[in-house]
Amino acid sequence: MAHHPRYWLMKSEPAAFSIDDLAAAPGRLTCWDGVRNYQARNYLREMKKGDLALFYHSNADPPAAVGIVEVVREAYPDHTAFDPTDHHYDPKSRPDRPTWFMVDVALVRKFPRPLPLDELRRQAGLRRMVLLRKGSRLSVQPVTPGEWAIILKLAGHEPA
DNA sequence: GCCAACGTTGGC
DNA sequence: GCCAACGTTGGC
Numbered sequence: 001m002a003h004h005p006r007y008w009l010m011k012s013e014p015a016a017f018s019i020d021d022l023a024a025a026p027g028r029l030t031c032w033d034g035v036r037n038y039q040a041r042n043y044l045r046e047m048k049k050g051d052l053a054l055f056y057h058s059n060a061d062p063p064a065a066v067g068i069v070e071v072v073r074e075a076y077p078d079h080t081a082f083d084p085t086d087h088h089y090d091p092k093s094r095p096d097r098p099t100w101f102m103v104d105v106a107l108v109r110k111f112p113r114p115l116p117l118d119e120l121r122r123q124a125g126l127r128r129m130v131l132l133r134k135g136s137r138l139s140v141q142p143v144t145p146g147e148w149a150i151i152l153k154l155a156g157h158e159p160a
Numbered sequence: 161g162c163c164a165a166c167g168t169t170g171g172c
Numbered sequence: 173g174c175c176a177a178c179g180t181t182g183g184c
Binding site: 137 | 164165166167
Binding site for chain 3: 139
């Protein structure tokens, strides 16, 4: 039996890396580096090939869900943590005992229009979404199948 | 730019 | 183990 895909949401600041940057990347693929939060790291490690994630623009005007990516490589050590010149360098992560991990994701599609945060907040069915919880700052977070269906419908796609 | 919420650090 | 100080996130 095939793996049942799970759904996620991954945040990126568009000034640092936007969905258009991903669309322009070779193979429309990127490694999702720089996650330095344990809970987000744990979610990264749960991800399986074929899982799907919302690409979310944080610190944006407006903050919005802007598309879908697919996990194409499961968690492996985040080498940027080993590089003292990297902004995300972390000396406690070592190649023989890595603390931080990343996955590779590929662009599935950019939504025809961004789905702004305030619009998501107005959906009754999304009230419990991790993204919308007060104080929630997780940069990698799970999305339920129900939430996924609502968001895809908002984006103009009928649920699969 | 402000600031609330959260996570981490480190003294004790 | 407590908790104050500090740094970061991210909406507004």
